[in-house]
Amino acid sequence: MVKNSIPDTSNIIDKREYRKRRKALFNKHNDLIQKILDLPFDNKISWGTIVEENAEQYADKTAIMFEDTKLTYKDFNALVNRYTNYFLSLGLKKGDIVEVLLTNRTELLIIITATSKIGAISSLINTSLQGESLAYSINRTPGKFIIVGSELYNAFAEIKSALNLVDFEKYYLVQDRDIIPIPEGFIELSQVVNDIPDNNPPTTSSVKTMDSFAYVFTSGTTGFPKAAIRTHYGMVGAANSYGLLMAEMTHEDIVYIPLPFFHATALSVGWPAAFAGGASVAIGRKFSVRNFWDEIRKYDATIFTYVGEMCSYLMNQPPNLNDTNHRVRLIIGNGLRPEIWRDFKKRFNINFIGEFYGASEVPAIFVNLLNFDCTLGMCSSPYAIVKYDFQQEKAIRNENGFMERVNIGEVGLLLFESKGSTKFPGYVDKKATESKLFRDVFTKGDVWINTGDLIREQGCNHAQFFDRIGDTFRWKGHNVSTTEVEKIFNSYEQILISCVYGVKIPGTDGRAGMISIIPNTTEENFDFKALSKHLTKNMASYAIPIFLRFRTDLEQTSTLKLKKSKLKKEGFAFDNVSDHIYVMLPNNSEYTLLTKEIYEEIQDQNIKF
Structure with a gap:
């Protein structure tokens, strides 16, 4: 039997301290904890009921901040109702799917909530996808409507002919700050809802806690993107667990969310946690390491959501006198590396790191409710x-x-x-x-x-x-499907077969993509420029492998599955691999031959990925 791993006891939880903190938590929140445990058996609470209750309880409090706009809870609910009632007038019903392709902005949260009040399901497409990957995701969950943000229309138009759109009844456009002409066959959604009544729809009460809420695409561990089902239970449970139990959220809090809402951390953790206590959600269009703390101060945020890679980027910035010039008391997210955990807390004066673990498709979580360091937390x-x-x-x-x-x-x-x-x-x-x-x-x-x-x-x-493990690795805050990457490489005319896996780069989170290929031409005649165009057209930038290795053969199992263990172990080690390896350096779109000098620069962390 192979040894499991070398035991590491450096971050073992102290039993005495655990009992002390656990007792304090239960003494303070016993009723709430019981409410959370009883939630699956209630089945009357949905995301729509939370929004409607907040519109009454926190009517004039700010619900949403985005760039220079604000919406109160009352106004947010009213806008949601216009969209809901419009969708109802078109015959949208419980269980129907609505395809949604929008970047982070207020309209996205309105649309998701509007469909949820009917019991319909928002299929949230990864906005980083392009070409074949984008078409695949849309085709996985054919919906009754498709709603496209103007900022993503060009990406959609490029793959429209590859979509199974027979059953689509309506195509809607949601204008962004850069207005575009309405494409043929599309309806501008914000215009048609203007005259629709804003009363609470009768359907909200018919939506049950365990009903489906949204589809979130995940790479999973078996290859192609799969539509993982998010339920109202997940949203309501997160509101209670993260918002009330861990964060003790109030209407005075402001939660900054720079992560995309097609990911569970933003959709199913940060957003419901904020709404649990009538707090404000400050939407970041996209994470920017340069502008992050300026946005925190602009919105006067007290909490923000994170993924581990984000924290590493912030730590890699030169220390600044403004590092502690903020009101942030707690952060909620996942993937903060143990080796930088304590330094991050100290440098930015963060009192509570609400780390959690939860896969998009798994209805169970670890949560760091007791505020221990370097842990996912505990699981009930x-x-x-x-x-x-x-x-x-x-x-x-x-x-x-x-x-x-x-x-x-x-x-x-x-x-x-x-x-x-x-x-x-x-x-x-x-x-x-x-x-x-x-x-x-x-x-x-x-x-x-x-x-x-x-x-x-x-x-x-x-x-x-x-x-x-499995057929995914995590890079730049995203799960990358090796099967999907292999499919796109294998469709390139100069490649016979490819094998994708993740490798560690010093000083980075997760694993960078590396691909070993068997070409059908010589290395000298291989067209790297054409390959780069093929990849850029069909893949998200984070999914493009950093390293490319030329091989004359690839080992397979008896069931013809590619063997990756040896390739992973060899990685891109310059002195241990006789094959030529190429690297896509930062701010480059083509592969460059990996030399000993470049390899040493990567090892010394002088080249930042």
Whole structure:
């Protein structure tokens, strides 16, 4: 049996301190904790009911800030109702899908809430996608309407002919600050809702807690983007867990969200947490390391959402006298690296890091409710961290056919039990749903969700993130599907077959993409310029591999699956690899031959990716 990993006890949770903090939390919030536990059995609360209640309770308080505009809770709800009532007049009903392709702005939150009051589902398309990847995502969840922001119309127009649009009844455009002519066949949405009544629709009360709320596309661990189902339960649960229990949100708080709302951290954590206490959401159009703290001060934010890569970018900036010139008391997010955790808190004077762990498609979470350092927090749902074979890249089963839990300090594969309120809601694709499940894990008949993540057991119901496995890797705050990247490379005329995997670059979060290819031409005749155009047209920039390795063969398993373990281990190590490796350097769109000098600059972190 392969050893699980070298145990690390440097961040084990102290039992005495754990009991002390846990007792204080339960004494203060016992009723709220019980409410959260009872939520799956209530089934009357939905995102729409929260918004309508806030419109009464916090009527004149600011709900949304975006650039130089503000909306009160009363006005936000009224605008939502106009959209909802318009959609109802067109026959939109519970369970229908609306495709939404908009960047971060007020209209996006209005549209998502409007469809939710009917029980319809917003399919939130990743706005970074282009070409084939964009077409694939839209085709996965064919909707009754499609709503496109003017800022993304060109990207949509390029792939429209590749879409299965037979069942689409309406095409809507939502103008951004740069107005464009209304394209043929499109209706300007903001114009047609102007004269629609703004009363609360009768459908809100018919939407149940466990109903679907949105589709969020995730790379998952088995390849192509899948539409993960987000429920109203997830939104309401986050409002209580993150907003009231952890952040103790009030209407005096302002939550700055620079992350895209097609990602769960913004959609299902930051937004509901703010609305839980009548706080304001300050929408950032896009994260900018240069403008981040200026925006924090502009909105006077007290809380912000993050992903780990964002924190690393902020730490990499030169220290500034203004680093602590803000009112931020707490941050909520995931992926903050343990090695910079304490330095980040100290430099920016952040008292509480509300780290959490949760996959878009898994209805269970870890939350750092007790404010320990370097941890995902604790989990109230049934979970297990099981022994994992790092060479074979699979969970270990003992002689009886069952899996075993790791010891404290060890790393293993994280599983959640699929039952009750944490029953796996699955993907739109039922086949993909089944591939996510493990059966007969500890006893015959049990079912567990495979997260595809390696986690370190810290004791006291706490855990620490270690790494991601499977056919995805995380880079620039995004999950990158190796299968999707391989498909696009393999469609390039000079490539016979490719193999994509993630590799570590010193000083960066996650793993950078690396691809090994077998070309159908010589390396000297390979057209790198044409390849770059092909990639730029069909892929998001973060998904384009940083390193490209030429190979004459690629090892396969007996089932013809590409073997990646050895390639991952070799990485881009200049002295250990005889093949030529090329690198796409920062601010370049073409690959350059990796020389020893460039390799050493990367290792010394003089080249920043």
